[in-house]
Amino acid sequence: MKSRNRISTMRRRFLALLAVFSGSLLTSRSVATGKQRQLSLHEADFYKPHDLAG
């Protein structure tokens, strides 16, 4: 289990580094800490324009 946790931590750090290079500070911070901003649904802007297909 310990080694899996270590791999998971290393993976998170690697992804965080990638996110830094791609310019996303929010992503890098959340990935590095393993903590996303968990938001209430009421905090979502349902009508915000987006470019997702579907």
Added chain:
Amino acid sequence: MGDVTCELCPRYCTIPEGGAGDCRVRVNIDGKLVATTYGRPSSVHIDPVEKKPLYHFHPGSAVFSIATAGCNLHCRNCQNWQLSQRGGEEMERIYRAEPADVVDAALAENCHSIAYTYSDPIIFYEYVYDTSVLAHDHGLKNIFVTAGYINEKPMRRLCQVIDATNIDLKAFDDGFYRRNCSGSLKPVLDAMVIAREEGVWLEVTNLVIPTLNDDIATVRRMAHWIRDNLGEQTPLHISRFTPHYQMRNLPPTPVESLHRVWNEARDAGLKYVYIGNIYGHKSESTYCPNDNTRLIHRVGFSVEEYNLTSDGRCPVCNQKVSGVW
């Protein structure tokens, strides 16, 4: 404790303890298969139903649309790759939204339906199912926007709580699925037939990608298959490709190619063929298959004019138009 096999989709991932399936979000925790994004959508929007696209299902209605991270396909041209090709832990933001929260929000915003969309909702199946049951209890409809890469048993079960689906038929070519999506064609065709058999309103989308799936003989086979297996009344959305993700080397689909595909589908006998992703194109609108009266005038995702009778008929010739009106 040991491996678990996920039987949701044709991949049949065997997942070791602590590991995740190919979709990244279905994991083995202590020997149990857990959908980690249950109640944790990363995208929540209100869209017109035309955006799904569904053109014959309550036109002009508002749809509360949710998606979690992950996908069981890996399409090189994915437009939503920042959502679909990531695990939940990689998302910048995640909402806490149990099924009751989703239903409450959809009702509060006066939405007609809830859509499970953007990524492939197959991978958050349990969340879709539970939310759908609750949505029905409160008079909401359910829309499943998917690539249809799912096994028969879960698909039939899901059809009991889904009202409409748009299934993305990426190409009528197994090689295309293998090369570009890491999937296969047959399960998708089966899913469409199941939706039809189970009485779920079905519309089909085909994204036309230059040189990869625009061969006219293949398009003809696809149109004939839809006519023979799903029915000539099945709406087909022919969509324009624009470069995304790992497929930026190809140009947007020429409009002439879309017209060729449209003509082929109409020649095969399909009654409702639409062209998508070209704003203002006349083939965004619905015409009577009998006398060509314009029944629903659309511009983009907006319904500008609605001329169907209350029971879904052409006001001029009384031709019945298939759909849920």
